[in-house]
Amino acid sequence: MVEPLLRVEQVSKHFGGLLALDRVSLSADIGRITALIGPNGAGKTTLFSIIAGSLRPSEGRVIYDGANIEGEPPHRRARRGIARTFQIAQPFAGLTVRENIAVGTHLLRPARADALGAADDVAHEVGLGDGLDRAAATLTVARRKRLELARALAIAPRLLLLDEVLAGLNPSEIRDMVPVIRAIRNRGITIVMIEHVMQAVMTLAEHVFVLSEGRVIAEGPPDAIAADPDVVEAYLGRGAAGRTVAAGHTHA
Amino acid sequence: MFSTDILIPTVLNGLMTGAVYALVALGLTLIYGVLHIINFAHGALLTAAMFAALFAYQLWGFDPYVAAIFLTPLFFLLGYGLQRFIIGPAAHGEDRNILLVTLGLAVVIENALLYAFRADTRTINLPHAFDVIEVGTTFLAVPRVIAFTVVFAVALGLWVILQRTDTGRAIRAVAKEKLGAELSGIDVAHIYAVTFGLGTACLAIAACLLIPTYYVSPHVGDAFVLIAFTVVVLGGMGSVPGALIGGLFIGVVESLSGFYLGESLGQISVFVMFILLLLFRPAGLFGAGT
């Protein structure tokens, strides 16, 4: 049994009186795609922020590559190889697409020319190859998502945290992104993705964790999760499981 | 050195000065609480108000306490106009720009006063400025006691406005949730301007309270305003009770340190406290969040 690249152990998070996460444990196997799903407000992005280091857990620990990374700030974790995208895309608005990505490629390349050249390569990998000189602020939502992805890839991560990278995309844009994500996984990068787009979760994920009201209520392969009545109830309300036709694939 | 004969008057004087600091800080914290901007022009506006009070007396013989009656609405309108027609439009909503525009206003107002009236300090000589009343074993200057009382009256008045009037409710709504307020039909630009006007009106009152016992020069506002900033940070940005308590506290601290350390070091000690607060406890005592 290979040690998972990421292990979240009994992580809880309080915000004042609010308990956002309640003893959450999950793991991401190396080289696999793990999905984190659940209704809005379940605490998924909070968990990402704790893994990435911008929030500190009230209890519990995060083990990455066998090491307890407690207390390390986000930039240190990035240097370790943990990359994340943001739910609401945060480009460097005043910079070009290439310059945006170069901020990431610079991590391993001190020289400007190298960083810019490598940025071009990363851009092509996610399909942003044309329009590299455009201001990031002028991009459409779909392209911004790709830029988020490109920037995260630019730091050559081993663990990639994707926060709703498909949100706001239309069906054809989603269809275009899925193979890109799969190709990243095929390069050996471990992916954890928060996603609401169920078709993508079904096709991409190898293991799924379901978070509801701060607790993990189910985990397993995608088909098992889709058929799990607790999961259906978490999304649709009490009694819904009985009313819903067992659906292996929900159509977005 | 620490005898009560010296300590009590020093503390009482500090409280009375602190009340005026609180009033200046009230305007600042109100503006911050609603517009979420730090009004760098606050000091210059206070200076302008003091000059206005000065001239009301010298040119037309208005006692400052009487002048307050018409200066307050006048400065309300000035503040309203500044926010509505200059600060708001020029800044295009960007925080960095608002910083620069209020700084620019401060520079313009102060230096216009400097250009027009030179750097000499002026004072007015009011017959009743030297009256004192006896409290226990101490003598307190009447104007300062009046100032103390008026500040609390103004604070109460502000509370009534904010809690009991429609405009006040709108102000509180915009402070809490601007987008929601806008969607409910509140004219946010107008509310911003009203708030700024209220803040400036506080300055007009403060100016009239200060004039009997204080000198006027183009830079006098600066001294007060850095202290007001300290009060606001201490009491918590956006907190009205914080401004009051903070003001009194700083007044006492300044009075005591000024007495024991001399004037310049007294000034520096307030600045140092300000810096320490910003560095270590920017949310203050009653912070409403940054």
Next chain:
Amino acid sequence: MKGLAPIVGTMALVGTVPLITSSNVVLNFLVMVFLIALVGQGWNLLGGYGGQYSFGHAAFFGTGAYVTAVLQMHYGVNAWLSFGIGIVGGAVVGSAIGALSFRSGLKGSYFALVTLAFAEVLRIAASVAPITGAGVGTLIRLDLRPEAFQFQSRAPFYWIALGLVGASLILIRAIEHSRFGAYLVAVRENEDAAEALGVDPAAVKLGAMTISAAITAAAGCFYAQYFLFIDAGIAYGPWISIEALLAPLVGGIGTVFGPLLGALAVRTLGELGRLMAGDAPGLDLVIYGCVLILVVAVAPRGIVGVLSGLRGHALSHKAALPTPLERDNG
């Protein structure tokens, strides 16, 4: 325009002025322009590239000036050495203020406030401390020898000031094309996103502040050497903090040539004002304040921005994020 050519070309061109004219009026004016340009270059690195607006850059200018003056007058240190130490002194003050501010996470208005407060503390301290001459100020004794960094004619001063400006232009350009520069701009645009890419925002900001302070301090050292008199109001006063930010803003915030162009524009405006309305104190600052508001309202990218706009560039440092409803053909 590529490479160092524009910088070298401009410097060479401007360097010929003393060969054409010996008018002290012209040379004095231009020396002040260079001085303010240098101060502005310092501010611009932290404010324009780094996005951290300091309202108290006088703290570094004044430190440079006082260190230079005091070392020479009270300790007999050589003028050139004092100049160098003055720059270091400014850098030390900059990194101290920066370390305190950035480790505490101060940003935006709070950062502006704290820099203002530090400058004021220094001003008050300088106005009462005996070593700085308290209220009277400090004079540097007249000693017209090159070894004492004083010259009979204006020309050497002119070229030294120009040289300092040129050096700062080269430095800023080098930073622009370095990883440090890319990180600095990223922190300006979005600190959280930068951090997620491995950038240490506090360290980057601190580095920028230290270099910024050093550049501005150099201007202060030069001022002391050129005018031979400083006091607390000159060294640490608001006037220099304001010109420090006005020049880059008017000329083009976050650009290499912005501070120089802006200094020229601002100083010219000041002179025009003086010509039209006399020498009364306060007038030039009134003009500056109005210019500040106008530039922010109408031309936030300054002269460089206007010129680029005429050439049809689409890129903007201040581009706002479009709302989610905005789409284009990308």
